[in-house]
Amino acid sequence: MGKVLMKGNEAIGEAAIRAGCLNYFAYPITPQSEVAEYLSRRMPEVGGVFLQGESEVAVSYMIFGAAACGARVFTTSSSPGISLMGEGISYIAAAQCPAVFVNIMRGGPGLGGILPSQADYLQATKGGGHGDYKLLVMAPASVQEAVEMVMQAFPLSEKYRNPVMVLGDGLIGQMMEPVEFPEHLRTEPSNKDEWATNGMDTRRSNQRNLVKTLYLVPEELNAHNLMLKAKYEQMEREEVRFDTYNLDGDYQVLLVSYGTMSRVCRTAIDNLKAQGLEVGMVRPQHVFPFPHKAVYEAAARESCRSVLCVEMCMGQMLEDVERSVAGRRPTSWYGKCGGEVPTPEEVMQAVKSLSLKS
Amino acid sequence: MGKTFARPEALAETITHYCPGCTHGVAHRLVAEVIDELGIRGRTVGIAPVGCAVLCYNYFTFDFQESAHGRAPAMATGIKRVRPDLIVFTYQGDGDLASIGMGEIVHAANRGEKFTTIFINNAVYGMTGGQMAPTTMPDQRTTTSPFGRKAAEVGMPIRVAEMLATLQTPAYISRQSVIKPKYITKARKAIQKAFTYQMENRCFSLVELVSTCPTNWGMTPVDAVKWAEEKMLPYYPLGEFKTPA
Amino acid sequence: MQSEVQFAGFGGQGIMLMGQILAQAAMDQGFEVVWIPSYGPEMRGGTAYCTVVISDRPIGSPIIRNPQHLVAMNRPSLEKFAPTVKAGGVIFINSSIIPIGSGRGDVDELCVPIIEIAKELGNTKVANIVALAAFGTRSRIVEFDILREAVRSKFADKEKLIPLNLQALEEGRKAALAS
Numbered sequence: 101m102g103k104v105l106m107k108g109n110e111a112i113g114e115a116a117i118r119a120g121c122l123n124y125f126a127y128p129i130t131p132q133s134e135v136a137e138y139l140s141r142r143m144p145e146v147g148g149v150f151l152q153g154e155s156e157v158a159v160s161y162m163i164f165g166a167a168a169c170g171a172r173v174f175t176t177s178s179s180p181g182i183s184l185m186g187e188g189i190s191y192i193a194a195a196q197c198p199a200v201f202v203n204i205m206r207g208g209p210g211l212g213g214i215l216p217s218q219a220d221y222l223q224a225t226k227g228g229g230h231g232d233y234k235l236l237v238m239a240p241a242s243v244q245e246a247v248e249m250v251m252q253a254f255p256l257s258e259k260y261r262n263p264v265m266v267l268g269d270g271l272i273g274q275m276m277e278p279v280e281f282p283e284h285l286r287t288e289p290s291n292k293d294e295w296a297t298n299g300m301d302t303r304r305s306n307q308r309n310l311v312k313t314l315y316l317v318p319e320e321l322n323a324h325n326l327m328l329k330a331k332y333e334q335m336e337r338e339e340v341r342f343d344t345y346n347l348d349g350d351y352q353v354l355l356v357s358y359g360t361m362s363r364v365c366r367t368a369i370d371n372l373k374a375q376g377l378e379v380g381m382v383r384p385q386h387v388f389p390f391p392h393k394a395v396y397e398a399a400a401r402e403s404c405r406s407v408l409c410v411e412m413c414m415g416q417m418l419e420d421v422e423r424s425v426a427g428r429r430p431t432s433w434y435g436k437c438g439g440e441v442p443t444p445e446e447v448m449q450a451v452k453s454l455s456l457k458s
Numbered sequence: 459m460g461k462t463f464a465r466p467e468a469l470a471e472t473i474t475h476y477c478p479g480c481t482h483g484v485a486h487r488l489v490a491e492v493i494d495e496l497g498i499r500g501r502t503v504g505i506a507p508v509g510c511a512v513l514c515y516n517y518f519t520f521d522f523q524e525s526a527h528g529r530a531p532a533m534a535t536g537i538k539r540v541r542p543d544l545i546v547f548t549y550q551g552d553g554d555l556a557s558i559g560m561g562e563i564v565h566a567a568n569r570g571e572k573f574t575t576i577f578i579n580n581a582v583y584g585m586t587g588g589q590m591a592p593t594t595m596p597d598q599r600t601t602t603s604p605f606g607r608k609a610a611e612v613g614m615p616i617r618v619a620e621m622l623a624t625l626q627t628p629a630y631i632s633r634q635s636v637i638k639p640k641y642i643t644k645a646r647k648a649i650q651k652a653f654t655y656q657m658e659n660r661c662f663s664l665v666e667l668v669s670t671c672p673t674n675w676g677m678t679p680v681d682a683v684k685w686a687e688e689k690m691l692p693y694y695p696l697g698e699f700k701t702p703a
Numbered sequence: 704m705q706s707e708v709q710f711a712g713f714g715g716q717g718i719m720l721m722g723q724i725l726a727q728a729a730m731d732q733g734f735e736v737v738w739i740p741s742y743g744p745e746m747r748g749g750t751a752y753c754t755v756v757i758s759d760r761p762i763g764s765p766i767i768r769n770p771q772h773l774v775a776m777n778r779p780s781l782e783k784f785a786p787t788v789k790a791g792g793v794i795f796i797n798s799s800i801i802p803i804g805s806g807r808g809d810v811d812e813l814c815v816p817i818i819e820i821a822k823e824l825g826n827t828k829v830a831n832i833v834a835l836a837a838f839g840t841r842s843r844i845v846e847f848d849i850l851r852e853a854v855r856s857k858f859a860d861k862e863k864l865i866p867l868n869l870q871a872l873e874e875g876r877k878a879a880l881a882s
């Protein structure tokens with residue numbers, strides 16, 4: 101199959117199948133219902149499982165159950181639905197089960213709106229559910245990248261035995277772009293006999309497996325959390341991923357932006373260059389682990405006068421950007437929410453209004 | 459005659475966002491008429507669902523709250539427990555009430571919360587684009603049951619009125635329809651009873667209304683009425699399933 | 704080089720499909736493309752619009768406030784979007800139901816009575832294909848042969864409809880060349 105023109109939501113569904121995931125549970129919600137609609141047709145064709153759960157709470161536990169018995173499994177939802185899955189995600193992380201969650205973000209808080217947003221950044225990267233856990237969070241900026249990230253999410257979730265989230269904004273789900281499904285990203289599910297409750301006979305063992313999250317002995321719970329922490333630190337060492345734009349020259353402003361928003365920034369950077377103002381960008385492709393070092397180094401470059409975090413929310417990634425820059429350069433935020441995607445002109449305006457004196 | 463067609467005071471003078479042939483509008487009008495008739499507009503609080511009726515507060519002229527998807531009965535419980543003197547109703551679709559909110563409605567009904575629920579059964583998720591609902595008919599095609607609802611995989615449609623009527627505490631449970639004038643008169647009567655029982659401080663009351671969704675059924679409004687009558691009414695019989703002792 | 708086309712009209716006029724066919728053709732011709740729908744409650748019976756961005760380089764911002772071209776299928780869309788079109792672009796007007804012009808002197812205005820043309824072909828549902836062909840012919844964003852193939856592949860699983868749609872395509876082209 102060569103390049104095909106596909107809607108992001110459908111491409112995400114297809115990518116999971118191509119990655120070797122044949123199990124999907126979900127509950128409808130705009131702007132990602134097309135994933136469920138697509139897979140309700142496609143899963144029967146490939147002998148997979150499609151089930152519409154009665155709620156996102158239920159879905160998150162369908163995922164938990166399936167993942168705990170060793171199946172590759174995933175779900176998709178949008179902001180309010182992800183909030184409801186927060187409980188299940190916390191349990192899945194605690195129980196160390198691999199699973200993939202896709203959040204096609206819409207505007208919040210509350211019912212909010214259905215248009216694109218990036219207002220679940222903190223929920224995705226800092227928690228969402230209760231307890232000390234982290235998700236590996238991938239943030240695609242195009243339909244092609246969404247496809248690749250969904251395909252990579254499964255082996256990553258198995259490598260760490262941890263849920264992985266693909267965090268896209270509504271546009272990633274709704275727009276159509278040409279896509280290819282890279283054959284080399286198809287992976288075999290890893291062997292889970294060591295821990296999965298897949299039946300003793302299945303794994304020819306007399307040793308039962310137990311999937312649980314209750315640790316009443318304080319020392320045990322502490323040790324469990326230390327072990328989880330070690331995994332997240334390993335992610336920080338091994339899974340940082342980012343892209344840069346126009347970082348070669350002597351840029352005066354550094355933008356940090358991800359997802360659809362970063363594409364708008366790219367156009368703004370091109371236009372500003374034409375006007376004689378050099379602007380560079382670091383685009384986190386994984387927002388956890390965050391590319392702190394890359395952002396720091398780019399901000400610390402001598403020509404750089406100011407750092408601007410651009411996102412479709414009221415300044416959430418800004419917290420990570422400020423941590424990265426660590427006071428080395430003035431750091432500020434520009435963005436909009438409610439479904440209004442800032443235009444390149446608006447981003448240019450925001451850049452120009454920065455004070456660039458040294 | 460003039461009186462029948464006059465706009466109830468409880469109903470706002472505005473054009474609704476519902477599709478042509480949608481019966482949500484009829485249900486709104488009946489609720490508004492009953493509220494006027496009972497003279498309770500000033501002490502009524504409605505709770506909007508998440509579904510096509512999410513904006514229904516634009517069409518009523520009394521206090522309203524907007525809920526999260528499926529949680530209206532819990533919000534209603536909160537109101538009635540702290541302000542028993544208010545008249546409270548939830549207005550919910552079948553995805554809202556019978557899927558994500560099934561827990562809330564069962565427990566509110568079982569506790570005998572003293573509010574009223576108007577339950578719109580149109581056999582699909584309207585707002586999100588016609589996905590399968592718990593009330594979707596066997597073999598009915600929807601956007602998430604493209605080959606038709608298969609009972610072997612997802613069970614049979616849930617008969618909410620009958621199911622809730624197995625509980626001991628609810629006061630009044632009735633199923634009516636708003637698809638044709640001949641059903642509407644009875645539906646109005648049932649809504650009137652439901653609110654009256656609430657005013658008499660009796661327990662939970664619910665009126666299920668068999669409705670149409672021409673848009674997501676992919677039918678003309680006329681065909682939709684025919685389909686509802688032929689397919690839904692035999693499975694969802696109209697009548698009272700529970701009345702106060 | 705980048706061009707953007709805004710398609711706009713009522714829900715049910717086949718707005719999304721026109722955009723998808725153009726995007727498919729542009730992709731087949733080797734361009735980068737993005738197709739973006741309007742989505743949301745306004746779809747219900749109200750306005751529908753989509754934007755297609757076509758470029759020879761990776762596409763940055765998919766959000767376009769000032770498109771190169773406009774295909775206006777009803778009057779409110781023309782009134783709303785005509786002022787946003789860049790100078791030198793094509794504004795296509797469905798003159799079957801839009802009795803006014805764009806009021807712009809700096810654009811190439813193309814008026815085609817697509818509904819009448821479709822009616823003559825025996826099915827008003829193909830009015831959008833007539834419009835697409837006329838617009839494609841005038842704007843020359845993609846090669847007509849490739850557009851034709853894109854129509855063919857879009858209807859691949861409804862083969863019965865292909866001849867009618869190809870005919871609609873031809874009539875649209877003729878109309879554009881004649882005006």
Ligand SMILES: Cc1ncc(C[n+]2csc(CCOP(=O)(O)OP(=O)(O)O)c2C)c(N)n1
Pocket residue numbers: 127128129130156180181184508509510511527550551552553554555578580582583584585586591671
């Ligand atoms: C937690 C959560 N999940 C999903 C949604 C998306 N959603 C909005 S309305 C709706 C279904 C509405 O269907 P129904 O209750 O049958 O009402 P109708 O639209 O048919 O009147 C869903 C799933 C949401 N808003 N919140």
Ligand code: SF4
Pocket residue numbers: 475476477479480481482510580584585670671672673674
């Ligand atoms: S989608 Fe269905 S339920 Fe919603 S307004 Fe339209 S007809 Fe009514």
